[in-house]
Amino acid sequence: MKALMSVTVGGPESLELTELPTPDPGKGQVLIEVKAASVNYPDTLIIRDLYQFKPPRPFAPGNEVAGVVTAVGEGVQRSNVGDSVFAMVRNGGYATHAVAQEHEVIPVPEGMSHEEAAAFMMTYGTSYYALKDRAHLQAGETLFILGAAGGVGSAAIELGKAMGARVVAGVSSQEKADFCKSLGADETLVYPRELDKDGQRALSKEIKALCPEGVNVAYDGVGGAYAEPTLRSMAWEGRYLVVGFPAGIPAPPLNLTLLKSCQIVGVFWGAAVMRDPKGHIKNVGELAELFAEGKIKPRVTKQFSLEDGAAALTHLESRSATGKVVITP
16 A cells, blocks of 8 residues: 655655555454545644644554445444445545544445545534534524635535524635635635734724624634634624634633623534544534535545645645645545
């Protein structure tokens, strides 16, 4: 098998394409021939040792794959050779083969491609957990999304609309705004790629103009200088979701939460899955129903070969990506 390995701490350029023995699945494990692997922002952090989890090197990044089961280990009951599946794996997704625990393996829903399946779980799982379980988003509320054209952001647009919210999508270009409109966003806001204090004040005014009664739920997948103007735009008892920090970890003035009587709510979907597997399974079932009803659909906008996997990460880091990026070994 081939795998794109992190052998030393560094950026995408540090990854090395390596030939390795194809592993045998152990007890309770399934071997998957990878047809597509999702590229996610945490992948850019984990190879730099900046993520919450630091696997021992060498390792292949990538924890979201889809493909065909080629072997099963002892005790496996639900998966069979030849099944089309997608799975969350601890790491190792950037490879031609990956091993997953059987409880992490889910059949690909009818009508979903491997590319879509690889792009499904982390983005929709994160955004559904955020909007449903952490923010308790209600029909008729206003949802403002920072970084709305990316993987989790675009999933949040679709889920917000499916849940009956008014969705305002914040993005860094008109091209991304058009993409968000195609997903169903009610309004779009194009903000600068860099913000100074004057820019922060201007952005806060723009958000308030589009959300005159305030933002009930803010979905922040960007962080940095964009956090404070969004927090200033919250409605009374609004919920500010902390999802990611590609623009840096913000330090907003906490007196704003007092003035708005609003909450800052952390979203750590991966840990939530481990702590509440039954809740995760329930959410997966509800997401599958939404897909079957045509209310959500992964938008895979760019594909890279395994050999070009480093370029896939660089593309994601550039903040120019829309929808989902996948590697197709």
